[in-house]
Amino acid sequence: MKSHLILIVLATAALSGAPAQAERRREAPREWDITLGAGAGLRPTFEGSDRSIVRPLPVIALRWRDTISLGEGGLSAAAHLKNLRFGGGLTIEAGRKDHSSGGIFESGDDRLRGLGTIKASPGFRVFASTRVSLFNFEVSAVKSLNHGVTGTLGLSMPLPLGKKLLLMPHIRATWADDKYMQTYFGVTAAQSAASSFPRFHAASGFKDMRGGVNLIYSFNRHWFAGADVGVTRLLGSAAASPISIADTNVTAMAMAGYRF
Secondary structure, eight states: OTHHHHHHHHHHHHHHHHHHHHHHTTSOOOSEEEEEEEEEEEEESSTTOSOEEEEEEEEEEEEETTTEEEETTEEEEEEEETTEEEEEEEEEEOOBBSSOOOOSSOOBOGGGTTSOOBOOEEEEEEEEEEEETTEEEEEEEEEETTTEEEEEEEEEOOEEOSSSEEEEEEEEEEEEOHHHHHHHHOBOHHHHHHSSSOOBOOOSEEEEEEEEEEEEEESSSSEEEEEEEEEEEEOHHHHHSTTOSOSEEEEEEEEEEEEO
């Protein structure tokens, strides 16, 4: 299931990055920026599920000169051109099981039996971001070797509330091609015969929209804590699919971390 990456990455990236952003206003950029943390997250058992699960969330983010980074989104390299930051790297699409799973990053539900397991797949991600006034804009695309192509357009607005507290509202929309939509939301004739779902062909288009807010509190230059709450609405074939029991899901997470 891809939503575990989308939702968790958005939340943890904002939480782990916010203290760094606050510190950079007061100090020169570092050679190395390392953040370690842990928390817990509430998310649906699969995209379109009406049930939620709570899972622990380890957070590890490494960055060298704001150029090479390793974290929730995978391994990436970035370059800068004035106010534009762009780059690419390797990521992993985690897939989805057709039964309940206790894995931290895995998703699945016994109600999906007969649809088969969607195996994890490596992929390549490209991205670009810029800041205009108070707003951060980001666009990214992921080409999975097995699951198709997705593209995401996001907007966030960091709002400092004093010296230690940061509020960051964010929204994003995700588009997916035919292959991705059919993989996660389509039902083939064979799958229909083996499950309780009718046959369904999923077409490319916007898959979902998500709005949420991060709240980050910096105790000092190293320790911080934060939370993220968001609402995701499925669109197009994702919402029309018989697999999608609920078109709207609420996700939440809380974590604490240390920045070296």
